[in-house]
Amino acid sequence: MAVLPAGSNVYGADFPPSQFDQDWTTILNITTTTYVAGTPEVAVSMTAPSSGKVLVCMGCGIRNNAATTERAIVTYQIFEDSLNGAVFSAPLDDRGVKSCGIAVSQEYQYHGNMDLITGLTPGRSYYFQVVHLSLAGAGTVDIASRNIMVIPVP
Amino acid sequence: MAEIKAGDEINTGWWPESVRVVENTDQNNITSTAFTAGSPECSTTFVAPLSGRVAVIVGAEMRNEDTGNNRVFVTFEIRLGSVAGAVVQAAVNARGVSTTGDAQASQFMTHGNMSMVETLTPRATYFIRAMHHVDAGTLNDIGHRRICVVPLP
Numbered sequence: 001m002a003v004l005p006a007g008s009n010v011y012g013a014d015f016p017p018s019q020f021d022q023d024w025t026t027i028l029n030i031t032t033t034t035y036v037a038g039t040p041e042v043a044v045s046m047t048a049p050s051s052g053k054v055l056v057c058m059g060c061g062i063r064n065n066a067a068t069t070e071r072a073i074v075t076y077q078i079f080e081d082s083l084n085g086a087v088f089s090a091p092l093d094d095r096g097v098k099s100c101g102i103a104v105s106q107e108y109q110y111h112g113n114m115d116l117i118t119g120l121t122p123g124r125s126y127y128f129q130v131v132h133l134s135l136a137g138a139g140t141v142d143i144a145s146r147n148i149m150v151i152p153v154p
Numbered sequence: 155m156a157e158i159k160a161g162d163e164i165n166t167g168w169w170p171e172s173v174r175v176v177e178n179t180d181q182n183n184i185t186s187t188a189f190t191a192g193s194p195e196c197s198t199t200f201v202a203p204l205s206g207r208v209a210v211i212v213g214a215e216m217r218n219e220d221t222g223n224n225r226v227f228v229t230f231e232i233r234l235g236s237v238a239g240a241v242v243q244a245a246v247n248a249r250g251v252s253t254t255g256d257a258q259a260s261q262f263m264t265h266g267n268m269s270m271v272e273t274l275t276p277r278a279t280y281f282i283r284a285m286h287h288v289d290a291g292t293l294n295d296i297g298h299r300r301i302c303v304v305p306l307p
Binding site: 003004053055057069071096099102103104116 | 254263
């Protein structure tokens with residue numbers, strides 16, 4: 001093994017690869033008022049770095065295709081180990097995208113949101129799954145795209 | 155370059171911690187057209203990495219309850235050391251988020267934005283807080299403010 005010169009930057013082997021998933025399949029006339037993953041599922045697995053922190057960036061295209069105040073929420077939930085694991089963090093609308101709810105029929109609007117997830121167990125695998133719902137279940141909100149990126153951070 | 159000897163201090167690539175702060179107290183009927191921090195403030199401190207660069211994330215839940223094309227903007231400012239320190243990154247709309255500005259009353263909407271702040275002094279402590287203002291009107295509200303700072307290479 002090579003000698004490490006003074007002044008070298010020493011990095012722990014604690015930055016696993018960033019992960020990204022996306023899908024542009026439209027999901028139309030959404031009626032569910034509880035969070036569902038949709039088809040196909042958009043999700044990534046990530047091994048937590050030693051900081052126990054990751055940056056999650058998600059985006060989507062959503063609209064209300066009616067002159068009502070109906071809204072859609074696209075966000076994500078986090079499981080320990082895998083989709084079959086314990087819920088580490090349930091879906092939160094504040095860290096996702098919630099549409100505007102103006103009472104006019106809208107074209108698709110594309111937005112993103114990012115959040116710092118903390119308290120992960122270093123070295124443990126986590127499963128980040130994009131989920132969505134409609135607030136009133138009116139069947140008028142649509143999704144054009146969904147994406148999620150998870151980046152290990154200090 | 156000299157070798158590292160026994161007893162020498164080895165610093166890792168030295169990453170200061172990423173930080174996050176959330177404030178869920180409603181800011182209702184905002185009328186300020188100049189940037190204001192609101193009450194309570196959504197603020198925290200962070201330490202600049204050796205690169206002097208950080209990513210700043212702003213997320214907010216906002217609405218306009220009247221039918222004017224008024225917008226509410228949520229962004230951030232950075233000061234050196236504390237709230238009393240010099241401004242090193244002034245609040246600008248383009249680094250944050252806003253409501254749509256349609257001449258329609260809206261419901262609460264949520265989204266975020268992310269941008270890089272450069273030329274910070276390595277190892278210095280900085281104060282960051284969410285700032286907001288409106289175009290006009292008296293019925294703009296904020297339900298959630300969130301700031302995250304992540305050191306960058």
